Amino acid sequence: xxxxxxxxxxxxxxxxxxxxxxxxxxxxxxxxxxxxxxxxxxxxxxxxxxxxxxxxxxxxxxxxxxxxxxxxxxxxxxxxxxxxxxxxxxxxxxxxxxxxxxxxxxxxxxxxxxxxxxxxxxxxxxxxxxxxxxxxxxxxxxxxxxxxxxxxxxxxxxxxxxxx
Numbered sequence: 001x002x003x004x005x006x007x008x009x010x011x012x013x014x015x016x017x018x019x020x021x022x023x024x025x026x027x028x029x030x031x032x033x034x035x036x037x038x039x040x041x042x043x044x045x046x047x048x049x050x051x052x053x054x055x056x057x058x059x060x061x062x063x064x065x066x067x068x069x070x071x072x073x074x075x076x077x078x079x080x081x082x083x084x085x086x087x088x089x090x091x092x093x094x095x096x097x098x099x100x101x102x103x104x105x106x107x108x109x110x111x112x113x114x115x116x117x118x119x120x121x122x123x124x125x126x127x128x129x130x131x132x133x134x135x136x137x138x139x140x141x142x143x144x145x146x147x148x149x150x151x152x153x154x155x156x157x158x159x160x161x162x163x164x
Contacts, residue, residue, distance in 0.1 A: 020064045020105060021071065022047060028075050032116060033147055044075035063092040063102050067109040074116035086110050104135030112148050124157050131161055
């Protein structure tokens with residue numbers, strides 16, 4: 001697998017609106033899916049370093065940076081840091097500025113973090129709540145595109161989310 005420069009991820013995110021998981025985080029998720037722990041830890045650590053440099057130096061950092069960090073903490077097996085980061089994401093996406101623009105998308109990525117930890121019911125609960133929020137993405141279509149959600153197919157609650 002080719003490694004992608006994580007510094008390019010946030011420029012790409014402005015272009016690919018609905019696809020806001022940065023390349024290093026995405027690489028880590030692919031390695032996670034392939035059950036290659038060594039590489040998923042390398043990539044998640046790389047992404048974590050980059051993301052921390054953004055959120056720690058920019059008080060106006062996007063909730064997208066924070067939610068990517070939450071996914072990385074989940075990949076590193078750090079649920080405490082993941083959950084405190086999720087609190088920050090939800091604080092940001094609850095504001096008028098971010099609510100419509102990124103809330104649904106960030107909730108979908110929070111569900112990914114829960115899936116990484118094996119908390120499938122919590123992931124579905126998060127997605128069900130997200131499906132009731134207003135936002136610029138069609139959640140059910142996004143869910144069908146992301147390989148990480150395949151592990152939920154066959155669950156009646158998740159399958160209901162996939163329907164139009």
